[in-house]
Structures are given as C-alpha cells and as structure tokens.
Amino acid sequence: MMKTKRSLLHEYRSLFPILEEKIHLGNCSQSPQSTPVLAAIDEYLSNWRSVGMDWDFWMEGVEQAKASFARLINADPSEVAVAGSVSDAASMIASAFPLGNQRHVVTTVDEFPTVGQVWNAHARRGWLDVDFVSAADRIYTPSVFEPHITSQTGVLSVHHVGYYNGAKQDLNELASLAHEHHALLFVDAYQSMGTCVIDVQKTPIDILVSGNLKYLLGMPGIAFLYVRKEVAERLEPAMTGWFGRQNPFHFDAKNLDYAASAGRFNTGTPPVLAAFAARGGMDLIFDVGLERIERRIDELSAYAVQGVQARGLDLASPEDITLKGANTAIRVSNAHDVEVFLMEKSIIASARGDVIRLAPHFFSTEAELDRALDAICERNGQHRAH
Ligand SMILES: Cc1ncc(COP(=O)(O)O)c(C=O)c1O
The missing domain is CATH 3.90.1150.10 (Aspartate Aminotransferase, domain 1)
Known part of the structure; x- marks a missing residue:
C-alpha cells in the first residue's frame, strides 16, 4: 500500500x-493546472498563432477529446457529443421530449440545481412533467424512486456523486430500476468522472453527462454527452445546430436532418480550446x-x-x-x-x-x-x- x-x-x-x-x-x-494540460492548450494556441485558420486541426483536436471521453467510460466515440456545459447537455436531452408517449421525468432534490432548472423549464413549456424525490440521507435507492415511477416515465435523472456531500449512488441498481419500467437512466457524473471506473458496457447507463474542470483536470467551456446508440437514434432534440446534421458542410438551410448516433446532439462550433485542455487532462488520467x-x-x-x-x-x-x-x-x-x-x-x-x-x-x-x-x-x- x-x-x-x-x-x-x-x-x-x-x-x-x-x-x-x-x-x-x-x-x-476546479482541479489544479498541470503541465500536460498547459502543453495541450499551447498546441492549439501555437497553431492558431502560426497557421491562422486550421479547421482540420481543430476538428481533429475535438475528435480526440471525444474519443478520450468515450474511452473513459468504455463507449464508442460515435456515442459522444460535445457541449459547452452540463447545463447545455441536459437541455439537449430535455429538448427531445416527449419520448413517444412518455413525458414524465423522475429526479431528485439533490441534483446540481442546473439539472432541476432544465427539467423545470421544459415542464413549463408543456414538453414534460417532472417529479422531485428526496431521501433523508441523500442516498437514492430504488425503493425511494419506485412509488414515483409510472408507465409514462421516460427518464430517471440522477447524479452519480452528490455535489453537496459526496453521497454516491448505485448506478447498477438504478439502471435496473429504470429499465424494468421502460425508462432511460440519465446520469450526471460530473462529481465522479476521473475518480472511479464507470463502464457503460457493464453498467447500462443510457445517457451520461460530465464536464472536465473537476477531477478530469481540464478547464471550463466543455462538457460531454454520452447517449447509447440505440437510444440516440430515437431522440430528436430541438436544441440543435449545424454540427448536429448529417453533413454540416452541405449548407442546406431549409431542411431538418439529424446525424447518426449521438452526433445529432452536437450544436454549433465546438469549444476547441477547451477540447484541447480536456484531452490533455483525460490523457493524464489514463496515464495514472x-x-x-x-x-x-x-x-x-x-x-x-x-x-x-x-x-x-x-x-x-x-x-x-x-x-x-x-x-x-x-x-x-x-x-x-x-x-x-x-x-x-x-x-x-x-x-x-x-x-x-x-x-x-x-x-x-x-x-x-x-x-x-x-x-x-x-x-x-x-x-x-x-
Ligand atoms: C454534479 C454537477 N452537475 C453539474 C454542475 C454544473 O455544470 P455546468 O456548469 O457545466 O452546467 C456541477 C458544478 O459544480 C456539478 O457539481
């Protein structure tokens, strides 16, 4: 030891x-700045300084960051989209409601407030209904949620580790609960990513969101959204953009289409600088x-x-x-x-x-x-x- x-x-x-x-x-x-992350940021800055405009290099940097995030959770890179924050990623999912005839969300009062804000804002527009559940010790077992789940429940939305006191939820149990009721498990893993193993092949989470400035050793400005392939292709987000299209470079303004898999959740020009930092931080996590x-x-x-x-x-x-x-x-x-x-x-x-x-x-x-x-x-x- x-x-x-x-x-x-x-x-x-x-x-x-x-x-x-x-x-x-x-x-x-926010985790401390490290020399590998600084070096990754400098790759972007020096390219910008010397080449001027190099979209291919930028996009490659973003793709590498996406691939690193996918590797962290054992997903395929095509199942990962880039967002600016967890708030954005949650909004993308909420904007895909209702899911068929399922328009109900069950979540907790111990989510980071931005997640509650997003569900509530979409509820106000009439796109979904949301129930907030509480557990005295902040440990959310299936029995806490069970009475609130109905045949209309489309999403069980839970944090992995709580921002307030670090309480850690059992995602295997919660995935089973959600799936028994034909609902999706949405996990906010911001407070756990980079501290423990999360494997979406072993723990069948449907949707997972996290940013990079905490234990993933990166900086503000970027977050990632994992959506299991079969799930992604059922969802049509209203929060979208040209990077979420089948071919962003067709420049067709009149029609609506969605990229395959989680690509449909990309929106606009990605946060390139933060993606370089994110990749640097995640590489350091892999190294350790x-x-x-x-x-x-x-x-x-x-x-x-x-x-x-x-x-x-x-x-x-x-x-x-x-x-x-x-x-x-x-x-x-x-x-x-x-x-x-x-x-x-x-x-x-x-x-x-x-x-x-x-x-x-x-x-x-x-x-x-x-x-x-x-x-x-x-x-x-x-x-x-x-
Ligand atoms: C669990 C959790 N989710 C979400 C957030 C906020 O995410 P963002 O600012 O990227 O929307 C935080 C920030 O502390 C957090 O701890």
Missing part, C-alpha cells in the same frame, strides 16, 4: 506547479490509471472521514466510504468565511451552503488533509471565542 502511495505522489505531483505553494483540495470545483486513482481516493476518503470524526467536527458525508465519492463535507457555521480563512492559509477548499468540502485527488496527501482539518478546527475555535 505504501508503495502505491509513494509512486503516485512522487511521479505526478511535480506536474502540478501550484502544489509547491498551495494545498489543493478543491477538486470538486483509473483503478489506481479510485484506490487512492478511497484511502484518502477514509482518512478524511476518520480525521473529521477524531476532531469532533460535524461530518455531512456518508461515514461508509463505499457510499461516498472523493468529497468529504463538513458542516460549519458560515462556510464561505471558512473557505476564505483556509485560502488565507494557502488551502483551497470549496464551500456549498452550510458545508466546507475537502476534495482530494490522486496527488493529494494525508498530511494535506490533516493541515486542512486542523485549520477548520482553528477557525471553529476562533468562531466560538467571539
């Missing part, structure tokens, strides 16, 4: 220059290896939970690490002030509502978690003294 930890630390930490100065536990929000990352994150996750409990802090995440992702959330008074206090100590953590989130990645150390937890205790002590 020690060997694994050492190899991860020594081999990869130097690729993230900021780690020399800061403790970066904000990976649930997702199984290794998952093991290391589980070790750090267990360490963080024990550290919270040993210090008498208020754990908002599940105690059982099999039920949680990388993020360990701690309830504090005035989470935003805690984030600022930590930042003053060169510790990057992320506040959401009443919690401060410590989100390590494969390059993080136990000592860094200790420093962050001690600083939270110090802030708590000061707060009580006032």
Whole structure:
C-alpha cells in the first residue's frame, strides 16, 4: 500500500506547479493546472498563432477529446457529443421530449440545481412533467424512486456523486430500476468522472453527462454527452445546430436532418480550446490509471472521514466510504468565511451552503488533509471565542 502511495505522489505531483505553494483540495470545483494540460492548450494556441485558420486541426483536436471521453467510460466515440456545459447537455436531452408517449421525468432534490432548472423549464413549456424525490440521507435507492415511477416515465435523472456531500449512488441498481419500467437512466457524473471506473458496457447507463474542470483536470467551456446508440437514434432534440446534421458542410438551410448516433446532439462550433485542455487532462488520467486513482481516493476518503470524526467536527458525508465519492463535507457555521480563512492559509477548499468540502485527488496527501482539518478546527475555535 505504501508503495502505491509513494509512486503516485512522487511521479505526478511535480506536474502540478501550484502544489509547491498551495494545498489543493478543491477538486470538486476546479482541479489544479498541470503541465500536460498547459502543453495541450499551447498546441492549439501555437497553431492558431502560426497557421491562422486550421479547421482540420481543430476538428481533429475535438475528435480526440471525444474519443478520450468515450474511452473513459468504455463507449464508442460515435456515442459522444460535445457541449459547452452540463447545463447545455441536459437541455439537449430535455429538448427531445416527449419520448413517444412518455413525458414524465423522475429526479431528485439533490441534483446540481442546473439539472432541476432544465427539467423545470421544459415542464413549463408543456414538453414534460417532472417529479422531485428526496431521501433523508441523500442516498437514492430504488425503493425511494419506485412509488414515483409510472408507465409514462421516460427518464430517471440522477447524479452519480452528490455535489453537496459526496453521497454516491448505485448506478447498477438504478439502471435496473429504470429499465424494468421502460425508462432511460440519465446520469450526471460530473462529481465522479476521473475518480472511479464507470463502464457503460457493464453498467447500462443510457445517457451520461460530465464536464472536465473537476477531477478530469481540464478547464471550463466543455462538457460531454454520452447517449447509447440505440437510444440516440430515437431522440430528436430541438436544441440543435449545424454540427448536429448529417453533413454540416452541405449548407442546406431549409431542411431538418439529424446525424447518426449521438452526433445529432452536437450544436454549433465546438469549444476547441477547451477540447484541447480536456484531452490533455483525460490523457493524464489514463496515464495514472483509473483503478489506481479510485484506490487512492478511497484511502484518502477514509482518512478524511476518520480525521473529521477524531476532531469532533460535524461530518455531512456518508461515514461508509463505499457510499461516498472523493468529497468529504463538513458542516460549519458560515462556510464561505471558512473557505476564505483556509485560502488565507494557502488551502483551497470549496464551500456549498452550510458545508466546507475537502476534495482530494490522486496527488493529494494525508498530511494535506490533516493541515486542512486542523485549520477548520482553528477557525471553529476562533468562531466560538467571539
Ligand atoms: C454534479 C454537477 N452537475 C453539474 C454542475 C454544473 O455544470 P455546468 O456548469 O457545466 O452546467 C456541477 C458544478 O459544480 C456539478 O457539481
């Protein structure tokens, strides 16, 4: 075990220059910049500088990023479309409603708010109906959803790992539930991609969305949408564009057609710069290896939970690490002030509502978690003294 930890630390930490100065536990929000990602961005910038206009090179970069995302989840690249954000990707799917006679969506109150906003906006237009379900412990088992699913339910929309406290859902169970009811499983995997293995051949997710700036080590401006081939070809999104057509370069403005497979979910000119960064980040993830990352994150996750409990802090995440992702959330008074206090100590953590989130990645150390937890205790002590 020690060997694994050492190899991860020594081999990869130097690729993230900021780690020399800061403790970066904000990976649930934005991961640190790495030299391979910077080099990938520079490929685009120097081509733009020297060649001027090189669509073929840009499109190749976007295709490579798409292929890397497909490889991450064991899908075919033709099953992946490019979006600007998870919000865009979710809107594309909602804009394909109703699905035949199925116009009902079941989702949770613990989705990232943008997903709820998208379902609600399309409900207001009369394209679908949506039910929001809640689970006291934020763990969504089939029995929580079952009473809400009807023969009209077209989509069960669930996050994999919750943005608030890192609660991790069992996607195999949820895929079975959705399919028993002839519904599709839509997964927002933004908080888990890059931290654990997701294999859409083994776990029959129908639709999966994620962006790249969190654990996938990229930057804002791009997200990917996976749609299983058989599903994609049943869907006709109203949110569309020339890159979603059979041949974008036919320049036929009068007719509507859709590309095969998930290609139909592409919209306009793709986010080329962010695609280069995304590919650089995903290549680094492949280089380290997702199984290794998952093991290391589980070790750090267990360490963080024990550290919270040993210090008498208020754990908002599940105690059982099999039920949680990388993020360990701690309830504090005035989470935003805690984030600022930590930042003053060169510790990057992320506040959401009443919690401060410590989100390590494969390059993080136990000592860094200790420093962050001690600083939270110090802030708590000061707060009580006032
Ligand atoms: C689970 C999850 N989904 C979606 C988002 C937001 O996605 P976007 O800004 O790409 O629409 C976030 C951002 O924190 C998130 O954590």
